[in-house]
Amino acid sequence: KNEVEQxxxxxxxxxxxxxxxxxxxxxxxxxxxxxxxxPGGGIVSLFMLSSGKKKHGRLIATINIQEKHxxxxxxASHPRDSAVYICAVKGxxxxxxxxxxxxxxxxxx
Amino acid sequence: xxxxxxxxxxxxxxxxxxxxxxCEQNLGHDTMYWYKQDSKKFLKIMFSYNNKELIINETVPNxxxxxxxxxxxxxxxxxxxxxxxxxxxxxxSSLKQGAGLETQYFGPGTRLLVL
Numbered sequence: 001k002n003e004v005e006q007x008x009x010x011x012x013x014x015x016x017x018x019x020x021x022x023x024x025x026x027x028x029x030x031x032x033x034x035x036x037x038x039p040g041g042g043i044v045s046l047f048m049l050s051s052g053k054k055k056h057g058r059l060i061a062t063i064n065i066q067e068k069h070x071x072x073x074x075x076a077s078h079p080r081d082s083a084v085y086i087c088a089v090k091g092x093x094x095x096x097x098x099x100x101x102x103x104x105x106x107x108x109x
Numbered sequence: 110x111x112x113x114x115x116x117x118x119x120x121x122x123x124x125x126x127x128x129x130x131x132c133e134q135n136l137g138h139d140t141m142y143w144y145k146q147d148s149k150k151f152l153k154i155m156f157s158y159n160n161k162e163l164i165i166n167e168t169v170p171n172x173x174x175x176x177x178x179x180x181x182x183x184x185x186x187x188x189x190x191x192x193x194x195x196x197x198x199x200x201x202s203s204l205k206q207g208a209g210l211e212t213q214y215f216g217p218g219t220r221l222l223v224l
Contacts, residue, residue, distance in 0.1 A: 043199060043215040086152065099152040 003027050006087050006100040014108055019074040021103045023087030026068065030092045034061050034072045037084040037102065046072070046085075077107045112136050113216040115200050121222045122190055129186045130219045132200030140164075140206045141183035142213065143175060144199040152199070158183050159206040187221075195223045 004025045013019055023032070034046040047054050047061040049070060054061050058077075063070040074081055087100040113134045122128055134141060142165075143155040157165035161177045172188040187194060200216040 043201075043218075045213065088152070101151060 002101070003098050004087055004089055004100040006085075006103050008103060009101065010104045010106075012106045012108065013077060015078060017077050017107075019077050019081070019105065019107075021072045021085050021087075021105070023070045023072070023100055024068060025070075025087075025089050025098070027089065027098065028092035029089040031090045032063055032070050033088045033090070034070070035086045035088060037086060039083065043086075074105075079107045079109050082106050113200060113202055113214050115198075115216040115219050117219060118217065119220050119222075121224065123224050124190055124192060126190050127186070127188045128190060128221070129184055130198055130200075130221070131182070131184045132216055133182050134200075134202040134214070134216075135181065136202060136204075136214060137181075138202040138204050138214070139180055140203045141177065141180070142201040142203075143183065143185050144201065146197040146199060146218070156183075156185075157206075164206060190221075190223045192223050195221055197221070 004023065007022045032049045036044045036046050046059060049061055049063040051063060051065060058075045060073040061070065070087060072085055082105055084102040084104050086102045089098050116131045120128060140157060140159045142157045144152050145155055146152045154165060154167055155169050155173065156175045158177045160180050174186045175183060176186060177183045183200060185198065197218045197220050199218050201213040203213045
């Protein structure tokens, strides 16, 4: 079992739909990151969370430390949101970064 | 202006060859990284350099040798390429050592295919 699990692996939705991507982890962490990888391969960091909730535009990220779970939400989804979304955690005691396998999101017009 | 650039973007080569991937950042950052993304999309850190000095060296075969001629450049040389080396390699930089992912700037990636 991987230390960071994401679900779903693939998600196809219509423009305008509310999107939720989940990330569960099994290790102690100091921070959790959500990143976006565009079809061209470029990676952009979206959020860094250690507790609570963060919002940036149409993106919302939440984390529940007790349940070792984080969610990334996209409101009013748009085709340009189509990308791979990656959850990554930073170990509590070392520099190690543990990455999830990513969720491939396709938003159809 | 490209902040973190990698060359080449695509690299197709045969087993046993030696190849290099170059990375340059024009952000004035002190720290640079190499990551490997495998076919399952897992991204693993390989190396990190701070001001031309190696600070992180994860479990990577000796065939991989990073070289930092100056703090704006971190090149990755791979000897005796193997099929399992096929992956996308990402370079990144951050202002300081120990920076979190949220402050790392990633390059576009180099797709390496070993035949």
